[in-house]
Amino acid sequence: MNISVIITLACSNDNITKEDVDTLNCFDGILNGDEITVDCGGACPGSCSLGSIGILEGELVNRLQLDPAIEYRLTGPYLVRDQAELSIPAGTVIKADPGAGAYIAVAQGGKLFTFGQPENPVVITSGAENPAAGDWGGIIICGKAPIKSGMVDRSDIIDIFFGGFELEDTSGVINYLRIEYAGAIVDEQKKFDAIAFYGVGSFTTVTRLQTFESLGNGIRFIGGNVDAKWLLATNSNENGIVVTDDWSGNGDAWYLTGIAKVGINITSNEDIQAANPIITDTISNVSIIGPSIEGGLKYADGGGKYTFTNLYTTDMNLGIHVDGVNASSQIDIGNLNIDSIQFENPTSEFIPTNYMGTNTSFYVEGNSIGAGNGALKPEWANSWSIGLQ
Helix, strand or coil: CCCCCCCCCCCCCCCCCHHHHHHHHCCCCEECCCCCECCEECCECCCCCHHHCCEEEEEECCEEECCCCCEEEEEEEEEECCCCEEEEECCCEEEECCCCCCEEEECCCCEEEEECECCECEEEEECCCCCCCCCCCCEEEECCCCCCCCCCEECCCCCCEECCCCCCCCCEEEEEEEEECCCCECCCCCECCCEEEECCCCCCEEEEEEEEEECCCCEEEECCCCCEEEEEEEEECCCCEEEECCCCCCEEEEEEECCCCCCEEEECCCCCCCCCCCCCEEEEEEEEECCCCCCCEEEECCCCCEEEEEEEEECCCEEEEEECHHHHHHHHCCCEEEEEEEEECCCCCCEEECCCCCCCCCEEECCCCCCCCCCCCCHHHCCCCCCCC
C-alpha cells in the first residue's frame, strides 16, 4: 500500500515560467494548487474526464477544501502530507471503492478537518451497492505527541511515522464525523481500525465521532494525549475502543454497542519500556451495551494508569476482564481504579471480575447513567448517528 511519487525539477534554467510550472504540475501525480483532483482541473484545462471529478487518491501536499455538492470517491490510498490540510465541510459524502486498498492517512504535520453539523454530518462510507464491514480501510492520523517509547515510531498498519515530543501538537479537528463499513483486512493478523489516532496531540479536537459496522476495532488511541468526547462505536467486529501504549488523554461520553469482543480494551506493548512517567487518564460517562464475548472492560498486558467514573454495562457475563499476570500486578499497585460501575441485567453466569489479586477495592459498584441515558441512546447522539434505537 506504500505510495511513492518521485518528482525531478530542473532548476538550472532561471527562465522557467508559470506556464512551465503548471505543465509540470499537470503530470506529477500530486494534487497541486487549484487542481480539482490529481493532475486534473485548475491549471490543467481539458484534463478532467467526466468520471474523474471528485476522485480522491494519491498525495495531498497543499490545502484542499472539498465541495459538499460533489459525491467523492476514494479510489485508493490517500495521504495528507506534512503541512497539507484536508478540510471536509458539513454534508460531504465520500464513498470508498471496495477492494481497492482505499484509506485516508494523515502524516505528521498534516491536518484533517471535518466540520459536520448535527443534521448534516460528514460521512465516509463504502461505495458498494451492498456495503459490508471491511469494504475499505479507514482513517489513520499520526501526530507528534509522546508515545510510550518516548521516541518516534512507525505505525503497525502502514509505514508512516508517529510520536515525538510535542504535547500541544495538532492534527486538525474531528466534529460530527461518521465512518461506515471500514476495517479492511491487512493480513492474517491485522485489520484496519475504522479510525486510529497515533501519537495525536492535545491541540487536536476529537468530538462527535461514530464508527459503524467496522470489521476491525471501532476507534483506537495509540499513545498521544488527545482528549475525546461524544464517541460512538456501533457494531464493531473486534473491540469498540482500544486504548494502548499509555494514551494520556481524557475521555468523556462514550456509547458502545454491538461489540463482538470487548467494549473498551486497555493494553500496552510489554516489549517497550516506558520512557516517561505514567500519567493517570480519566475516562468518564461510558455505556457499554452487551452481550460481548470478552466482557465490558478489558485490562490486559502492560496495562497503564487509568481511572473510570460513571461506567454502565448491561447484558454481560464478565464485567471487568483482567488478562494476564502483568495486568493483575498493575491493579495490585493501584493503576486501575473504577469509581461507580453498574452491572445491569447480568447473565446467569455473570461475575463482576476475574481478578484474583489483593486490591479488592479497585472498583466500586453504584448506579450510573453512563453516556447519558444508561443503555439507551444518549441525547447527544440524536440526528447525526445511525444504527441506534
